[in-house]
Amino acid sequence: MKMNTDTNPGLKVKTLLVDIDTTLVAPKSEASGDISPELCLASLVAEKHNISIEKAKLKIQTLEKSIKNMVGNIWPFGILESLSIAEKELWHVLAQEAEKKLFMYSDAKDFLIGLKRYSDIKVYTATTNPGIIIFAKLSIGGLADKYGSMYLDGAFGGEEVHPGGKSTPEFYKALLKKTGAASDSTLMVGDHVKMDLELARAAGIKQVVLVNRAMRDDWTYEPEGPLYVKSLNNIFDFFVD
Structure with a gap:
C-alpha cells in the first residue's frame, strides 16, 4: 500500500x-448534473393535472407550507396523496433520472x-x-x-x-x-x-x-x-x- x-x-x-x-x-458529465427531486415531482404533477411546471411547483409549495414538522418524517412529507401521485410513480421517475444522469x-x-x-x-x-x-x-x-x-x-x-x-x-x-x-x-x-x-x-x-x-x-x-x-x-x- x-x-x-x-x-x-x-x-x-x-x-x-x-x-x-x-x-x-x-x-x-457536467452537463447532465444531479437529480432534482423537486423537478421530478413537479413534472409528475404537471403531467397528471395537465398544468405547467410552474403551476405544479406552486401547488407543491402550497402543500409543503402546511407541513408543521418535516424532521422525523420522509420526503415528500405526506403530500403525494393530495397531489394524486402514487409513491411508485415518483420512484420510477427518480430511478430513471438517476440511471440517466449519475454513475x-x-x-x-x-x-x-x-x-x-x-x-x-x-x-x-x-x-x-x-x-x-x-x-x-x-x-x-x-x-x-x-x-x-x-x-x-x-x-x-x-x-x-x-x-x-x-x-x-x-x-x-x-x-x-x-x-x-x-x-x-x-x-x-x-x-x-x-x-x-x-x-x-x-x-x-x-x-x-x-x-x-x-x-x-x-x-x-x-x-x-x-x-x-x-x-x-x-x-x-x-x-x-
Missing part, C-alpha cells in the same frame, strides 16, 4: 456515516458491500438527500430499490434529520441522537472539507475520512487532520478493534 506517512490513525468504529454525492455517486464509483460499490463483513458496525447516511433519493442513487449500482438497501441500517438526510438539513453541526448532532451513536466511535466518510469534515468535527465526531480519487498516494494523514484516501476500500486497512 503506497503512503506518504508512517502514522496510522487507527479507526475505532461502531457507527459509520457516509455521504452520497461525489463520495458514492457523481454526475456522468457509481466502483470503489464505492465495493466499499458498501465490504462493510457487510463487519456485523458490529452500523451504517447510516449523512447527506443532503432524502431517503427516497438515496435509494434511487444507490439503485444504479444495484445496491437499493424502492423498499430500501440491505447495505444501510438507516437512510435519511436533509430536512428529514434537522431543519436546514446538512448545513450546520446541529445536523450531525441530530444524526447521532437519531441513530443512538457515540461521537467517539463514529466515523464520517465523505469528500467535502466543509460539509463532511468541519461540520462533523464541530459536532464532536473526530474520526473523519475524505476520499480524493485524484491524489497520488493511497492515503495520507496528519495528526488533527482528516485521513485522506485514494479509494474508499483503503479505509478497511485502518479499522481496529
Whole structure:
C-alpha cells in the first residue's frame, strides 16, 4: 500500500456515516448534473393535472407550507396523496433520472458491500438527500430499490434529520441522537472539507475520512487532520478493534 506517512490513525468504529454525492455517486458529465427531486415531482404533477411546471411547483409549495414538522418524517412529507401521485410513480421517475444522469464509483460499490463483513458496525447516511433519493442513487449500482438497501441500517438526510438539513453541526448532532451513536466511535466518510469534515468535527465526531480519487498516494494523514484516501476500500486497512 503506497503512503506518504508512517502514522496510522487507527479507526475505532461502531457507527459509520457516509455521504452520497461525489463520495458514492457523481454526475456522468457536467452537463447532465444531479437529480432534482423537486423537478421530478413537479413534472409528475404537471403531467397528471395537465398544468405547467410552474403551476405544479406552486401547488407543491402550497402543500409543503402546511407541513408543521418535516424532521422525523420522509420526503415528500405526506403530500403525494393530495397531489394524486402514487409513491411508485415518483420512484420510477427518480430511478430513471438517476440511471440517466449519475454513475457509481466502483470503489464505492465495493466499499458498501465490504462493510457487510463487519456485523458490529452500523451504517447510516449523512447527506443532503432524502431517503427516497438515496435509494434511487444507490439503485444504479444495484445496491437499493424502492423498499430500501440491505447495505444501510438507516437512510435519511436533509430536512428529514434537522431543519436546514446538512448545513450546520446541529445536523450531525441530530444524526447521532437519531441513530443512538457515540461521537467517539463514529466515523464520517465523505469528500467535502466543509460539509463532511468541519461540520462533523464541530459536532464532536473526530474520526473523519475524505476520499480524493485524484491524489497520488493511497492515503495520507496528519495528526488533527482528516485521513485522506485514494479509494474508499483503503479505509478497511485502518479499522481496529
